[in-house]
Amino acid sequence: DIQMTQSPSSLSASVGDRVTITCRASQDINNYLAWFQQKPGKAPKSLIYAASSLQSGVPSKFSGSGSGTDFTLTISSLQPEDFATYYCQQYNSYPRTFGGGTKVEIK
């Protein structure tokens, strides 16, 4: 199984900050990497697919980068609605595996 290691597990940031979350796969996943945002009590929402492609309707302040085994989600200017937990997921092979999540909190 492919292991997904996400860091940090939590971070505190202020409105307007630039935030970066990283995700590392235990083997090459051919850029089959997705990022999700989840707010308390809600279903995950897809933000990024294929490592760097923005899902329809997702604001451009979200961006993804990386290749091979190392990937990054960046939020360019954090807004109040962005405080949530973010997960990466590899969909290169089954079993699908998720990172442990990064909780973004208000400083």
Next chain:
Amino acid sequence: EVQLVESGGGLVQPGGSLRLSCAASGFTFSTYRMNWVRQAPGKGLEWVSYISTGSTTIYYADSVKGRFTISRDNANNSLYLQMNSLRDEDTAVYYCARDYSGGDYWGQGTLVTVSS
């Protein structure tokens, strides 16, 4: 508008069974592969099962293999998860998700609680 609506969750005793359903609308269900993903209280996301469009290819997480069965009814735009021999550790919110670009649409989830 794409919609996925899960149902069938509830409280069940250890060793019991439940059948979850996911009603799909707003897209051609028969042309999309589907997954079930779960989330235990306060924990992260865990993939559970996958089914191809024609039900010819099915995968399960090791944690549920032999106890859970995924199926679909393309004529009725529905996805199912039959859960048998339930354990305490199966307590979670269960989501169905469309398998496109890693999971582009998710339902709102249904809570399964396994407890005596």
